[in-house]
Amino acid sequence: MQPVNPRADRYDAVTIAFHWATAVLVVAQWIGAQVIDLFPAGSPRVDARSVHITGGLLLAVLLLMRLAWRATRGRRLPLPDTGALNLLAKGTHWGLYALLVMMVLVGMFLVWVRGDSLFNLVSIPAYDPGNRVLTHQVQELHGTIGWMILALAGLHAAAALIHRYVWRDAVLGRMLPGSWARRPTPVLSAAGAQSQPASLATGAASQAGRTPQRQP
Ligand code: HEM
Numbered sequence: 742m743q744p745v746n747p748r749a750d751r752y753d754a755v756t757i758a759f760h761w762a763t764a765v766l767v768v769a770q771w772i773g774a775q776v777i778d779l780f781p782a783g784s785p786r787v788d789a790r791s792v793h794i795t796g797g798l799l800l801a802v803l804l805l806m807r808l809a810w811r812a813t814r815g816r817r818l819p820l821p822d823t824g825a826l827n828l829l830a831k832g833t834h835w836g837l838y839a840l841l842v843m844m845v846l847v848g849m850f851l852v853w854v855r856g857d858s859l860f861n862l863v864s865i866p867a868y869d870p871g872n873r874v875l876t877h878q879v880q881e882l883h884g885t886i887g888w889m890i891l892a893l894a895g896l897h898a899a900a901a902l903i904h905r906y907v908w909r910d911a912v913l914g915r916m917l918p919g920s921w922a923r924r925p926t927p928v929l930s931a932a933g934a935q936s937q938p939a940s941l942a943t944g945a946a947s948q949a950g951r952t953p954q955r956q957p
């Protein structure tokens with residue numbers, strides 16, 4: 742496994758691409774699941790569900806590739822926080838990975854339990870036809886994990902935005918594509934701008950090629 746690189750100031754392009762593709766796909770999956778039942782029963786609803794299942798399989802492949810990349814050639818950076826915040830960040834990241842893996846496994850199990858058809862082309866026979874209770878329970882579990890992912894990802898995104906707009910450091914920039922990472926942090930208030938030394942501002946820091954630490 743590649744060691745943590747304390748000197749690099751950004752994640753590599755592949756890691757960044759995996760991160761944002763996963764984030765977009767998770768949100769699309771969640772929205773997609775909410776609209777399946779709005780489609781008329783029959784082929785339109787089968788197609789809508791098939792899109793959700795196909796997106797789920799794509800997410801499974803993406804997740805496997807992402808974890809393999811992280812474990813081999815992907816750049817890993819030391820977390821910027823210390824103490825409790827460091828533990829919280831680590832717990833959030835591994836919690837998100839764990840929930841995503843569970844989501845994919847429970848989703849696949851759900852397809853198998855209820856029996857499904859992919860675009861009316863491929864049919865997946867039900868493991869226990871007519872067992873509505875089991876189907877309902879697995880579906881509930883799938884929906885609950887979905888909410889947990891959204892909640893944790895929301896906190897995680899809020900933390901990234903606090904780093905950028907409140908603490909004004911370069912943490913978010915580490916996970917942004919080059920042109921976005923180099924944008925200076927917008928000044929939210931005159932007071933906020935004056936209270937920070939210029940070297941801590943995201944733009945200045947990334948141009949200088951380092952990740953500034955917050956002052957204690
Ligand atoms: C992060 C990825 C995913 C999210 C956010 C997500 C979200 C959801 C949600 C919120 C529901 C509705 C649950 C309920 O009615 O209580 C659902 C249903 C479903 N999901 Fe997923 N899902 C994901 C991945 C998957 C995967 C990987 C599969 C299978 C390969 C899958 C297959 C299904 C199926 C078959 C249903 C039932 C649809 C229906 O009742 O018509 N999902 N999903």
Ligand code: HEM
Pocket residue numbers: 760763764765767768811818819820821830834835837838894897898899901902912913914915916
């Ligand atoms: C469903 C949505 C998301 C998921 C599942 C997700 C997942 C993750 C995971 C697992 C990591 C750890 C990477 C590693 O070390 O292997 C990470 C890092 C990161 N994410 Fe997200 N993320 C999501 C959305 C977001 C959003 C919306 C933002 C920004 C607003 C964001 C900003 C970041 C940043 C800046 C890092 C690097 C943190 C650091 O180096 O300390 N993420 N994300």
